[in-house]
Amino acid sequence: MAQWRSSRRDNEDGVRFPPALTIFLVLVSCVLVAFDRPQSRPEVLSDVRAAFNDAAMPLLEAAAWPIRGVRNMGPWWRRQFELAEENRELREELAELRAWRDVALSLRDRVRVYEQALNLETPAARERITAWAVAERAGPFVRSRLLGVGREDGVEAGYPVVNIYGLVGRTVDVGRRSSRVLLLTDLNSRVAVMADRSNARAMLTGDNTDFPRLDYLGSHPDIQEGDRIVTSGDDNVLPRGLPVGEAVRDRHGQWRVALYSDAAPIDLVWIWPFDPVDPPEDEPPLLVPPAGDRPVAASAPGLEGTAAGGEEG
Template sequence: MAFRDGPFDQLKVPLAWTAAVAVIVALIASILMILADRRNDGGAHGYGPVRAGVDTVLAPIGGVLAAPVRWAGSASDYIGGYFNAVSDNRRLRRQVAELEPWRDQAIALKNVNARYEAMLRLRTEPPVAMATARSVSESRGPFANARLLDAGSSKGVRIGNPVINEHGLVGRIVGTTGGVSRMLLVTDVASRVPVLVDRTDARAILTGDGSGNPRLEFVRGVGSIQAGDRILTSGDGGGVPRGVPIGVAARGIDGTWRVKLFSDRGAIDYVRIMLFEDFGQLVDPDALNAPPLAGLATAPAPDAAQTAAIGDAAARRARQTSPAPAPATAPAAGAVE
C-alpha cells in the first residue's frame, strides 16, 4: 500500500514552518554548545554556572555511551593477545635457547673468577713470587700421581718449586722445560714433605703412598697429634716455606696417622707455582754479611760557625785540664846572693 493510500495521505505540512522549526532547534543547540564550551575567565573558578549544569547533565550520558566503546576495545585486546600468545611463546623460547649458552658461560667464568680470587688471597710469610699455571694433562698410575702444567722455565719455574691451589699445598715441580713443567703430587710414593702440627708444633714427615691420604711418619713426641689437628709445612730443609696449609690429621683404618688434604676440596686445574728455592733468595747476602757500622754514613764537614764553636769548646777544656803554675818561694834569711 502506498503512502498516499494510508490515513496520512491528506496530511499537509507547511514547508516554511518546517524550515523555521529546524533553524530554531539548530540555533538553540548551537547556543547551548557555545555556552558549554565557554570559559569563565573572570571568575575564581574555571566553570560558569551554565557550563557546570550542562556538564553535570552530559557526564553520565557520555559515560554510558562510552562504555560499549571501552568494552569493544578490551574485547579486541583480549582476542588479539590470545591469538598472539602462540607467536610470543615461540619468540620467547628462541630467546631462552639463545641465552642458555651465555648463562652457562657466565656461571663458568664466575666459578673461575672465584677460584682466582681465592688463590690471590693466599699469602706466604715471607712473601714469595708466584706464577699462575693450568693443569693440561694428568699422569696417573698405581704408584705415580703427576700433572703437566702449562708454565715452565720461561716464567721462572725451577725444579723443587712448591705448587699450591686456593686450598693449600698440591705438590712440587720435578721437571721443567721452556713452556711446560711436571708437578709431582703429595700423594705420590716419591713425595716427602716436612710438616708440623699447628697445635703442638710437633714435626713429622708427610709421605705419599699412592692413596688419597698420605701418611704422617716420624712424629716427634707422645700425644703430640690428635684427630682434626691442622697440618702445615714446617719449612725444615728450606724446600718449602713455613706455614703453607696441607690438611687435617685423621686416624687411618690401619692405625697410622694420615692427612685429609685440603686440595681435595676442589679440582686441581688452576694452580700457583711458588718461585721458591731456598730461604737464601729471600734476603740479600751482602746485607747479612755487612761489617758493623757499615750502615752509618760519614758526617758532613762543619761550617765556619760550627768550627769556631768547636775551637772554643776545645780551648775551654784545655784551660780546665791544664795544671796551675807553682807559686814563687821567698829567699831564705842569710842566703848569699
C-alpha cells in the first residue's frame, strides 16, 4: 500500500511544471494575444503569418477537398432531383403552350375570314414605344410614374401603358422628352372595363389601394370570382381587349380587381399608340340657290287653261 502511494506521488511530481516556467508561458501568451490585434500587430509578425498561411494553404486545401466533396454530395443529388422535377413540369407546360398556340393560330385565321366577310377594317398596328419607368415622389397624382420618352419619341396624351403582364395606366402629361403615367390605382383613374367571360360592363375606379374597385356593375352583375377583366373600349379612351386583372371580392363583399401588372415591379414598360374614334363632323347647312337659278315648278293640268284664258281676256 505504501509502495503504491509512493509511485502515485512520483507520477504526480513528474507532470508538474515549475512555477517559473508557468509564469513565463502565461506572459508569452499574453504578449502574443496583445500583439495579435490588427492595429498593434508588428509588420514582421504579419509577414511571417502571411508566409505561413501561403505555405500551409495548398496542404489545407488538399486535406479539405475530400471532406468538402462528401459534404456537398447530399445537396448535389437533391438538386438533381429538383432539376428533374422542374424539367418534367416545363415539358408539360411547353406541350400545353403548343396546343394553345395552335388554337390561337386557328382563331387568327378565322377572324381574318370574318373580317373579310363583314368588310371590317381593323386599325393598323403601330410600333410600340419602349421606356423605363421611375417612381415619382412628388406630383399632382398620388400614384404615377415618370417615363424617359416624350413627344420627340411619338408619345401623346392618353396612350395606354403596359408591362409584360398587363395594363399599367395611361399617359396624362407629355413633355418633349418625358411623360407621366397615371396608374390604374390612382384616385383619379377611371377606365371602362368588362368581364371577358360574360361581357359584363363596369368602371374600374382607383382609390389609392392596390386593388381598384369595380363600379356601376348593376344590381345583378354576371361576374364571378377569378373572371378575367379587360378594357372594353366603351369610353373611347383605351382600346378594347387590354388585360387588366382578375375579379376578386374584398371583406365587405365589394368587387375589386387584382391587377396583372402588380406581378412585377413597374420598370420596363411599353406605350401603345392609340387613336380614339373621332366623332362625326356636323353636316354643313344646305345652300339655298338664288331666285334666278331656282327650277320652275310645273303647273297643274287644270290651271293651265285658266291661266291662258286669263291672259286672253
